[in-house]
Amino acid sequence: MSGFDVGRVYSAQVLAGSEESRAPDAPAQTEEALLQFIQRFRTGNDYIYRDRLRANLLAKQNVLDVQLEHLQLWSAYLAQQFREHPGEMLPLIESAVKRAARSILYPVAADRGQRPEAPDVQVTLKLSANLLGMRDLHADSISKLVRIPGIVIGTSTLSSRATHLCIMCRDCKNTKVLPITSGFGGFVLPRYCDAPNKTMDNQVKCSTDPFVVLHDKCEFVDSQTIKLQEAPDMVPVGELPRHMLLSADRTLCARVVPGSRIIATGVYSTFNSSKSGKAGSGGGTVALRTPYLRVLGFEIDAEGAGGRGGARMFSATEEDEFSRMSRTPDLYKKLASSIAPSIFGNEDIKKAITCLLFGGSKKVLPDGMRLRGDINVLLLGDPGTAKSQLLKFVEKVSPIAVYTSGKGSSAAGLTASVQRDANSREFYLEGGAMVLADGGVVCIDEFDKMRDEDRVAIHEAMEQQTISIAKAGITTILNSRTSVLAAANPVFGRYDDMKSPGENIDFQTTILSRFDMIFIVKDEHNEARDRTIAKHVMNVHMNRGADQQQQQQQQQQGDFDVEDMKRYIAFAKARCAPRVSAEAAEKLSSHFVALRRQVAQVERDNDERSSIPITVRQLEAIVRISESLAKMTLSTTVLEEHVDEAIRLFKFSTMDAVQAGNVDGMSRGELQEEVQRLERDIKRRLPIGWAVSAARLRGEFVEGQGFSQHALDKTLWVLEKRDVLRFTNQRKVITRTGV
DSSP: OOOTTSOOOOOOOOSOOSSOOSSOOSHHHHHHHHHHHHHHOOBTTBOHHHHHHHHHHHTTOOEEEEEHHHHHHHOHHHHHHHHHOHHHHHHHHHHHHHHHHHHHHOHHHHHTTOOOOOOOOEEEEEOOOOOOOGGGOOGGGTTSEEEEEEEEEEEOOOEEEEEEEEEEETTTOOEEEEEOOOSSOOOOOOSSOOOSOOHHHHTOOOOSSOEEEOGGGSEEEEEEEEEEEOOGGGSOTTOOOOEEEEEEEGGGTTOOOTTOEEEEEEEEEEEOOSSSOOOSTTSSOSSOOEEEEEEEEEEEETTGGGTTTOSOOOOHHHHHHHHHHHTSTTHHHHHHHTSSTTSOSOHHHHHHHHHHHHOOOOEEOTTSOEEOOOOOEEEEEOTTSSHHHHHHHHHHHSSSEEEEESTTOOHHHHSEEEEEOTTTOOEEEEEOHHHHTTTSEEEEESGGGSOHHHHHTTHHHHHTOEEEEEETTEEEEEEOOOEEEEEEOOTTSSOOTTSOHHHHOOSOHHHHTTOSEEEEEOOOOOHHHHHHHHHHHHHHHHTTTHHHHHHHHHHHHOOOOHHHHHHHHHHHHHHOOOEEOHHHHHHHHHHHHHHHHHHHHHHHHHTSOOSSOOOHHHHHHHHHHHHHHHHHTTOSEEOHHHHHHHHHHHIIIIIHHHTTTOBTTBOHHHHHHHHHHHHHHHHHHSOTTOEEEHHHHHIIIIIITOOOHHHHHHHHHHHHHTTSEEEETTTTEEEEOOO
16 A cells, blocks of 8 residues: 555655666656656657756746656556555656756856755646546556546535645754655654753653644645545446545646536545444444555546547547538438437427537627527427437537426435535535536436426526525526427327417426427327337347348448447537628528517417417527537538528427417317317217217218318317217227217
């Protein structure tokens, strides 16, 4: 065990041992070898580390990034030592870098034999070793170098940790400086004073525990504790995600924020936690220790948290491949057909989801106001229409995604919760699902089962794309630049055509206006379609010919697999932000006026306000859909064809939902009246116990009296539900059975 937090002075062997040495064994020799590496390692004509150190020192950045692969090329033994004993090697390389810094900053002083004080330089490590999951870290990894991926869910405030402690004896006023190794653990002061020069002929005998700490003479560095959660895709089904504490110091502090996806390189260490066993009166068992990671380097994944680490790097070959992909004919249709290919039909919903994955362009206006670029989609429909499967697929294909179900989500779980730090007793924030999915998609299933007070929490996140917190003395604003894909069932479980959209949809107008597209997914009874779906489902279940079908599809359409789509979406989002052309803008504005007129007409016909509002937000929604369609082909301007497709999608989704009550050109009120008249006439025409053929009834009422076919079907359906009529002989004969 490396003993990072054992409060002991680092000691090293000075006299040569009896064994024959295989390599530099004394720390002084190792330090010399590392100094040679820093000063002499080069690729081509570039002395990488010497030049990098000079540039950093001139910029007043006392830090040096070292690539372990370079050290491997220089000396395999040193690299192996770094992997096996990083705790012992790190002080040596920092000392070597300090010497190199001194020779760079004061080149003349070295010749004169002077030794001016150089600044301490922190060494951070980069290596391309295999990633280890948190579940793969065991006791044999302790004090070894590891790389762990994960999502930052909490960061503590910066605190100062002493590296050198200045202590003074109360009795003889003698001071001494003790070095402290890094980590979480405490430090034990010496029990006895061992000062050599006692005053008054050794008459002063120092008491036991005489030391006090002189804080103003100690040396401190910044320190931060980070809470890392394993990435959701690495958590086995049914398990809770694991957490790990990270200890970062000096320049590694304040580099990450909650929601960042990072790969942390560091030393897997242990410390004696105050929690671990308070059973004994001695303050816990000595041998039980809690693991943590002492961070030596961060790789911040630029996609996460809106890419605070700068744009994600794409290789030249990838960029060529993506530009070739963007010129594919019918790219839009192929991308849409690649979304959940095992689900039959729903082409327009798949196209809408494709738009959601790419997103529009976010804009910051001169007055600092932000306009969101993310598209929100609501799927509202009957059970068994594969809504959850679509959500699950989006979670797989989006570069960043969080899947949550409405019933199991609370307001704090979606936005942010306030936690209390066990050691400092301070409050700190832990980001929820909307914060962790910053820069991606949140899929919320069973949206209608959420409690109203929880649903209100995401209003602000959906439009302003921020989450404001005022809890426990913490007032702050977190970013949540996410798209929301929600799935819900209507009020009665199934969509009832006889009722208005407002009666079917149990959501407030405030949340509905924040969705750019609202799809009402009905389970229509259509024999030909049912047959096709049944065949498709049986093929999926039997796996019969599925591979052949997929191969044929790929040959015909050149569909993309999930990984290709994921990379292409990430590239398009990072590199492309289309703007609307003048012709497209003119078309959009005139169309919006027409839409408002249409909604006003529907409201007049039904004599009530539409529950699905068409506001300026919906105009912005069509702009965003147009931008996402342009982004798919990596185009920089939105053309008229993009606007046409965006308007078609919007009409198919939200406008259809607004007019859902209007059937065959009739408003819902007219249909209701007609159904009531038909109901009276049918009861008058059929006494109890009498039967009549369905064809004859249709002839009498539809052709004879001019009622609409839809109204007749609706009436018969309603009367059958009330047990007034019964259908026999394959629905050809109608018998009246009740009142």
